[in-house]
Amino acid sequence: MKDRDSNSPKSTKCMAEPKTVKKIRIIAVHTPISVILQPQTFASVFAVLIGVIPGLKSFVFGSGAPLGFLTDSLDIVAEAAVPSAMLVLGGMLTEGPNESNLGIRTTVGIIIARLLILPLIGMGVIYLADKWNFLIHGDELYRFVIFLQYTTPSAILLAAIANLRAYAASEASALLFWQHVFAIFSLAIYLIIYFKLLLVHA
Structure with missing residues (x-):
């Protein structure tokens, strides 16, 4: 049974x-x-x-x-990291979006989540951090930099890591391309919102 x-x-x-x-x-x-x-x-x-x-x-x-010589060497290499990343980004943007297997819905969803929804979540996080006194009092530039952290597109090194691992390189390149294209509009909108919030807070 x-x-x-x-x-x-x-x-x-x-x-x-x-x-x-x-x-x-x-x-x-x-x-x-x-x-x-x-x-x-x-x-x-x-x-x-x-x-x-x-x-x-x-x-x-x-x-x-x-081991100070090691950190000094790493500092020298790190100084060239950002200019090199800018060159990689420029090369990707000039080539245009590569063929991607993500599909239109997935690509649009990722762009909306990264450029529109995540900044709203960031505003909530910063508001709670400010309310609980985790942020530096009276430093509006500090708050503005934290706001920008939630508003910018995905990291440029995303495509570099994908190319290095030979996995989803075309998808990462396409996502970065479209995110940087639409970030022109989302950044303009959120910069206005951030300045208004910071001026009211000041």
């Missing part, structure tokens, strides 16, 4: 896992560990550890640090 109940369609349906959990499990099973353990991940983990532990921070940063 118990075996018959356990094999019934009703009992199987009751014990079925949610679709979201099933999708996450499938992605976790099919994602190789080499994709997760990337140099960027290790660099982020080491950066957090060095910043949290005072002994490691003084060992790496500072004029008399034993």
Whole structure:
């Protein structure tokens, strides 16, 4: 009797896992560990550890640090990162949108979420942070920079990482192209809103 109940369609349906959990499990099973353990991940983990532990921070940063030569070299390389990224962005924009498998609906949804919805969420986050005294009091330029963080298109390095990993490079390029095109209008609208909010707050 118990075996018959356990094999019934009703009992199987009751014990079925949610679709979201099933999708996450499938992605976790099919994602190789080499994709997760990337140099960027290790660099982020080491950066957090060095910043949290005072002994490691003084060992790496500072004029008399034993590994100060390494941070100086990284600073020199970092100075060329932004100009190089601008060159990559200019090359992508001149080529126009590449062929993408995302579809029009997905592309439009991502653009709306990034350029219209995320700034609204950012205004709510900044309002709560200001209400709970997490922000610097009286520094309107600081608030304006935080506002802009939620309003700009996706990072330029998105396409560079996609090209480096040879995964969805054309999709990332197309998304960046259309986001920068429509950001002209969304930035103009939100800049007006931000200035009005900051003037009222001041």
